[in-house]
Amino acid sequence: xxxxxxxxxxxxxxxxxxxPGSQDLFDPLNPRTIVxxxxxxxxxxxxxPELTRDDRFHAYxxxxxxxxSFATSLSSxxxxx
Amino acid sequence: xxxxxxxxxxxxxxxxxxxxxxxTQILAQCFPQKNLVFFSxxxxxxxxxxxxxxxxxxxxxxxxxxxxxxxxxxADERTHPGWIQGHSHRYPWCGFIHxxxxxxxxxxxxxGAFIEHHSMLQKLSLQxxxxxNLVRSVQDLLTCDALIIPGGGMPFTSCRPLPIFxxxxxxxxxxxxxxxxxxxxxxxxxFLRTKPVWGSCAGAVLMSRNVTNAKKGGxxxxxxxxxxxxxxxxxxxxxxxxxxxxxxxxxxxxSFRSNPLRPRSLYGFSPNRTDRFKECLFAxxxxxxxxxxxx
Numbered sequence: 548x549x550x551x552x553x554x555x556x557x558x559x560x561x562x563x564x565x566x567p568g569s570q571d572l573f574d575p576l577n578p579r580t581i582v583x584x585x586x587x588x589x590x591x592x593x594x595x596p597e598l599t600r601d602d603r604f605h606a607y608x609x610x611x612x613x614x615x616s617f618a619t620s621l622s623s624x625x626x627x628x
Numbered sequence: 629x630x631x632x633x634x635x636x637x638x639x640x641x642x643x644x645x646x647x648x649x650x651x652t653q654i655l656a657q658c659f660p661q662k663n664l665v666f667f668s669x670x671x672x673x674x675x676x677x678x679x680x681x682x683x684x685x686x687x688x689x690x691x692x693x694x695x696x697x698x699x700x701x702x703a704d705e706r707t708h709p710g711w712i713q714g715h716s717h718r719y720p721w722c723g724f725i726h727x728x729x730x731x732x733x734x735x736x737x738x739x740g741a742f743i744e745h746h747s748m749l750q751k752l753s754l755q756x757x758x759x760x761n762l763v764r765s766v767q768d769l770l771t772c773d774a775l776i777i778p779g780g781g782m783p784f785t786s787c788r789p790l791p792i793f794x795x796x797x798x799x800x801x802x803x804x805x806x807x808x809x810x811x812x813x814x815x816x817x818x819f820l821r822t823k824p825v826w827g828s829c830a831g832a833v834l835m836s837r838n839v840t841n842a843k844k845g846g847x848x849x850x851x852x853x854x855x856x857x858x859x860x861x862x863x864x865x866x867x868x869x870x871x872x873x874x875x876x877x878x879x880x881x882x883s884f885r886s887n888p889l890r891p892r893s894l895y896g897f898s899p900n901r902t903d904r905f906k907e908c909l910f911a912x913x914x915x916x917x918x919x920x921x922x923x
Contacts, residue, residue: 548854584855586852586853586854588823588824588825589820589824589825589826589827589835589852589853590824590825590826590827591826591827591828591832591835591853591855592826592827592828592832593828593832593857608774608776608824608826612774612824612826613773613774613824616773616774616823616824
């Protein structure tokens with residue numbers, strides 16, 4: 548599992564607005580701050596990059612997740628034949 | 629020169645979806661080839677009987693989030709020029725309905741010199757043929773090799789009412805229900821086992837192994853990610869200040885807007901520099917989920 552993005556601490560709400568027991572969100576390594584990661588060929592984002600003009604996650608998915616998986620399956624096929 | 633053929637489809641299970649999305653623009657930025665050709669469903673009427681040169685990069689987009697222009701949205705666009713209209717949390721009319729648009733990427737022509745061209749294309753940066761379609765059925769799904777399961781974005785209570793679904797349903801439960809009704813749950817699970825899938829927001833929840841704060845009786849999940857997600861992990865986003873804050877984390881938060889890392893400065897980002905994501909994360913997070921990693 549490859550963590551791609553976390554909530555930046557500086558954009559977290561003030562502590563008094565956090566739910567009780569959520570103070571550990573300010574720990575930069577808290578897994579609960581993860582908002583994007585990759586597991587295998589799967590990409591996980593908790594937010595909506597498709598609603599912005601930031602296309603990096605789309606490019607990332609196509610280039611890093613989709614196309615390499617096709618390359619793998621194709622080369623394995625060629626070995627079989 | 630022959631090109632590898634991929635089709636990018638879009639999954640859309642929701643009934644009566646109204647579409648508008650930035651998929652076209654985003655893909656255009658992803659694949660800035662000169663011979664990029666766009667078919668707008670508005671222009672094409674949903675049909676694609678167009679002759680395209682074999683070397684062309686074709687992106688067929690059929691997933692459009694609905695967008696209702698009005699004064700409010702135009703004002704929002706003025707004040708936030710980096711954002712598409714109609715997605716302000718303040719005006720959640722947009723029932724863009726969550727729909728699950730998902731892009732499926734399938735190699736359609738694998739015979740011939742595909743492998744060589746593919747490896748060449750890898751070096752040449754994406755000379756691939758792309759088409760974007762909605763996938764509503766198992767048959768559609770079977771033709772695809774990659775999938776994006778987006779979430780909805782807005783609390784379901786904010787969307788225009790749908791006749792058969794309770795407004796108390798959340799996005800992920802709604803998606804699961806619709807997938808179930810369409811007979812897509814098991815095909816989607818099978819798809820997840822073998823092919824690349826991108827789950828976003830509620831789609832990511834759907835792909836989790838477990839969900840906390842789930843509705844009573846649990847909800848259908850697709851699995852795929854070895855994580856437990858917490859729906860509404862930062863609290864409800866409807867009407868409370870915290871939800872508002874969380875909602876605006878990546879979007880209209882003024883302090884964030886004044887951040888030097890504004891979206892326009894992020895173009896040209898190299899996907900290989902994933903560390904930049906941490907610095908410049910910029911995206912809507914309507915329904916912030918927190919994640920508890922199992923591993």
